[in-house]
Amino acid sequence: MESPGTLDAHRLDGEQPSQADIDLYRVLSADISAGVAVVSTSLRKRDYAATVTAFLSVSYDPPTMLVSLYAGSRIGEAVAATGTWALSLLRSKHQGAADWLASPGTPVEGLLAQVPYRRGPATGSVILDGSIAYFELRTVAIHPAATHLLVVGEVVALGGDAPGSEVPDPLIHFASAYHRLAP
Numbered sequence: 001m002e003s004p005g006t007l008d009a010h011r012l013d014g015e016q017p018s019q020a021d022i023d024l025y026r027v028l029s030a031d032i033s034a035g036v037a038v039v040s041t042s043l044r045k046r047d048y049a050a051t052v053t054a055f056l057s058v059s060y061d062p063p064t065m066l067v068s069l070y071a072g073s074r075i076g077e078a079v080a081a082t083g084t085w086a087l088s089l090l091r092s093k094h095q096g097a098a099d100w101l102a103s104p105g106t107p108v109e110g111l112l113a114q115v116p117y118r119r120g121p122a123t124g125s126v127i128l129d130g131s132i133a134y135f136e137l138r139t140v141a142i143h144p145a146a147t148h149l150l151v152v153g154e155v156v157a158l159g160g161d162a163p164g165s166e167v168p169d170p171l172i173h174f175a176s177a178y179h180r181l182a183p
Helices: 019-029 074-082 092-102
Strands: 037-043 046-052 055-060 063-070 084-089 117-119 126-128 133-145 148-159 171-174 177-180
Touching (some): 037 063, 037 074, 037 126, 046 063, 046 074, 063 084, 063 133, 084 148, 092 177, 126 133
Antiparallel strands (some): 117 126, 133 148
């Protein structure tokens, strides 16, 4: 049943959005609930990692995932160059690591010095200890989209590292802040 009345929509006019358009988009899109993960890769014997909320399962057959990375970021450039990467799905206990790896200007050297991790067996990429799930991927396509790269990867290894006796308690991002599902 269609509701009466019209929606009061903010229309984006012209080819280039205004700063007001961008600001409104940021406010409204912050209300999209999303899981929190860390994407990682190794390039020239250096680890790269960053917190992401824009990722999804694309297909079960073959197992395929997608992550959106800022094209000008170190992680975006590294993932594009290496062709392999990992995605660790975070629990609420990972909030400190998520904050750290989302911070602009984190150092290249010592980036992971205080973040407990192990290496994925298939790609050698960093997997955060205690992750709800992790996926190691081989890039099959990269699609530029505005300021970002949509990186599609085929899963080459996967697992879970959260203790079975603990409630999974995923870390969720909503309204520009972290939240948890478990009480």
